[in-house]
Amino acid sequence: MEKKIGEQYLFDFYGELLTEKQKQILDYYYNDDYSLAEIAGVMKVTRQGIFDVIKRSKAMMEVYEEKLGLVEKFLGSQKLLEEIQKDLVGLTEGTKDLELKSELTAVIEKLKKVSEEN
Amino acid sequence: MEKKIGEQYLFDFYGELLTEKQKQILDYYYNDDYSLAEIAGVMKVTRQGIFDVIKRSKAMMEVYEEKLGLVEKFLGSQKLLEEIQKDLVGLTEGTKDLELKSELTAVIEKLKKVSEEN
Structure with missing residues (x-):
């Protein structure tokens, strides 16, 4: 099997x-x-x-x-969420503005929570 | 009823x-x-x-x-996604960096897609 x-x-x-x-x-x-x-x-x-x-x-x-279709929906939104997370990490790494960096990091943390609870 | x-x-x-x-x-x-x-x-x-x-x-x-628990999970993640969206809109409105503005806007669009497909 x-x-x-x-x-x-x-x-x-x-x-x-x-x-x-x-x-x-x-x-x-x-x-x-x-x-x-x-x-x-x-x-x-x-x-x-x-x-x-x-x-x-x-x-x-x-x-x-x-x-x-829960599995299909799950896999689709996980893919999108990962993509968004990657975009935001890129923006965080690309900026020298420390306030923006920390705000983006907070958003990334929230996004991880969405992925985990999904 | x-x-x-x-x-x-x-x-x-x-x-x-x-x-x-x-x-x-x-x-x-x-x-x-x-x-x-x-x-x-x-x-x-x-x-x-x-x-x-x-x-x-x-x-x-x-x-x-x-x-x-699909409804409960859905309502929970919708709430988090809305919060994240609001954070990102705030960052978009707060910056004068046009490139960053457009990148954040693209991320917000992807996030809306996650909410819709959720």
Whole structure:
């Protein structure tokens, strides 16, 4: 079972919509990077059972993403925010006006907060 | 049936998770501001039927909000983004450096895009 780029994001955004059991299994899988066999051992379920839960959970989260597009929106705004941050860092480095420098630095800090909370 | 502040946001964020019929009714209700009686007329359902659909849909969306918190996150980052925008407008207005002015203006435009896509 291959983990595709972006799957972790699906779990980050939609994990809360899964059942407790699904969430637990996907948490082992994505966050702790357990193998299917290891999860099967901890959960006392067959490896096939774990495989099925992960497969079904992924399909559910993909349906949510099709409807809500949270991951796509997130990646888009992160890209824009990074770009803005880079622009502002450039302006901060380019000016000799110390007051402006400190004001821009404060703005950059706020922007980082937006990125983190996004 | 009173529309509380924020309900419209619930529909904006979670409307796609409702059934087509629920979505249609809530669209009349929130976006077209139809009364329950008017929606009942258009949908050929009783007023009570419409009331029930709206009530159930709202409860569903509130559960989603409890789990995902998209509206809360959105309002938080909109507030921060507005603050940043105001800071940057202040800096733009405060400088006589035309190059800086135009660079800051470009950053503000990008920031508006983040707010819109949020």
